[in-house]
Amino acid sequence: MRRKLIYFIMALCMMTAKAFAMVNINPIYVDFNANDNKRTQTLSVINNTSKPQTYQISWKNYKEDETGAKKELTEVPDFAASKYLMFAPKQFTLKPGKTQNIRLVMKSMANAEDGEYTSYLHVSERLLGLPEGEKEENGEFAIGIKFLMAAAVPVSIVKGDLTQETEIVDYKKDGNKFEVRLARKGERTSHINLSLLNEDGEEVGYIGNIHIRSKINPSKYSFSLDENKKLPKFIKLEDANTKKEILRKDISL
Numbered sequence: 001m002r003r004k005l006i007y008f009i010m011a012l013c014m015m016t017a018k019a020f021a022m023v024n025i026n027p028i029y030v031d032f033n034a035n036d037n038k039r040t041q042t043l044s045v046i047n048n049t050s051k052p053q054t055y056q057i058s059w060k061n062y063k064e065d066e067t068g069a070k071k072e073l074t075e076v077p078d079f080a081a082s083k084y085l086m087f088a089p090k091q092f093t094l095k096p097g098k099t100q101n102i103r104l105v106m107k108s109m110a111n112a113e114d115g116e117y118t119s120y121l122h123v124s125e126r127l128l129g130l131p132e133g134e135k136e137e138n139g140e141f142a143i144g145i146k147f148l149m150a151a152a153v154p155v156s157i158v159k160g161d162l163t164q165e166t167e168i169v170d171y172k173k174d175g176n177k178f179e180v181r182l183a184r185k186g187e188r189t190s191h192i193n194l195s196l197l198n199e200d201g202e203e204v205g206y207i208g209n210i211h212i213r214s215k216i217n218p219s220k221y222s223f224s225l226d227e228n229k230k231l232p233k234f235i236k237l238e239d240a241n242t243k244k245e246i247l248r249k250d251i252s253l
Contacts, residue, residue, distance in 0.1 A: 022049050022149045025123060029211050031191070032081075034109040034159035043102040043153065045123060047094035054093045054126045057102060059119050060152060068217035081157045082119035084109050091126070106157065114160025116188045118213070124150040154213065162187040166237055168249050169218045176225045178205065180235060183218040191240045194221055196232035196251075204229050209240055 024046040032041065047053050059082035062070040076083060087104045094100055102121075125148045165186035172179050184190045190212040196205030205223035212219050225231070237247040 022125075023053075023055075023123070023151065024048055025151055025153060028153060029209075030104060030121070030153060030155040031189075032085075032104075032106050032155075032157040034084075034106070034112070034157055039106045041104050043104065043121065044099050045094070045102065046099045047096055050096050052093055052095050054091065055100070056091045056124050056126045057087065057089070058122045058124075060122045061119050064214060064216055066216070068214050078113075079115050079117045080119045081117040081155050084112065084117060084157060085119070085155065087121070104155065109157070109159050112159055114162070116162060117157040117159070118189075119155055120152040121155050122150065122152050124148065154211070156189060156213075158188050164188050164190055164239070166190040166192055166212065166247065168235055168237070168247065171235060171251065173225075173231075173253055176227060178223040178225055178232060180221050180223075181218040182210075182212055182221065182237075184212040184215060189213045192246070193238045193240050193243075195236040195238070196223060197234040197236055198230035199233040200230065202229070204232050 024044075026044050026046075030041055030043060032038070045055060059080075061073045061077055061080050061082065063073055063077070065071055084107045085104055086107065087102055089100070089102070092100045104121075127148060163186040165184075167183045167185050169181040169183050171181070178196065180194065182190070182192075182194070190210070192210050192212070193206070193208045194210055195203050198204050204226060207221050207223075210219075210221070231253060232251055235247075235249045235251060236245060238245045
């Protein structure tokens with residue numbers, strides 16, 4: 001009896017870069033500033049699987065709709081970072097546990113308008129040949145399943161003196177859980193550190209290196225409170241780059 005081999009290929013797209021166990025991408029954000037002299041940055045990709053994997057790197061651009069959902073664009077928008085960045089390599093194969101560095105270089109932006117430019121560096125597995133099938137000794141079919149990883153890393157360039165403003169939308173406490181919602185209000189992505197302080201000024205919660213890109217939907221951040229410490233009395237925001245405090249809000253529980 002003739003055997004048939006059927007393969008299912010499943011692509012997992014737009015996943016949080018570090019959250020997917022098959023690959024480790026670091027950092028999960030890349031930020032350039034056209035006003036300084038740092039023209040080169042590096043992104044590393046690590047193959048966490050037990051087999052060699054081939055990866056392809058490309059640019060993608062997205063736009064938020066009225067609900068805040070990202071929609072992929074077929075044309076390159078005016079404020080796309082990809083217009084002013086080069087990267088290499090564009091494709092590579094990694095053995096298990098090995099690392100490949102991707103080098104990003106910013107071109108001259110002397111004639112570019114002031115503003116924030118954003119694109120997404122898309123890291124995706126490529127399928128070279130067919131995946132291995134699971135053959136049954138007396139069966140009619142053999143089935144192979146291959147998950148193709150894909151992750152998108154936001155890359156931004158800031159040009160000009162743009163405002164960075166973040167609003168504390170609301171907060172709530174539920175048992176030992178404390179939740180804060182923040183919204184971007186400025187001209188550029190909010191890049192902040194978020195702290196909870198008790199009445200003595202002691203830090204009882206901290207989330208660092210937060211990037212809030214959405215101009216529409218607030219972002220939610222959760223803490224687990226230590227029952228052996230005093231309850232939070234203040235929410236503090238500081239600039240993640242300068243470490244300067246930019247906002248402090250009293251908590252009423």
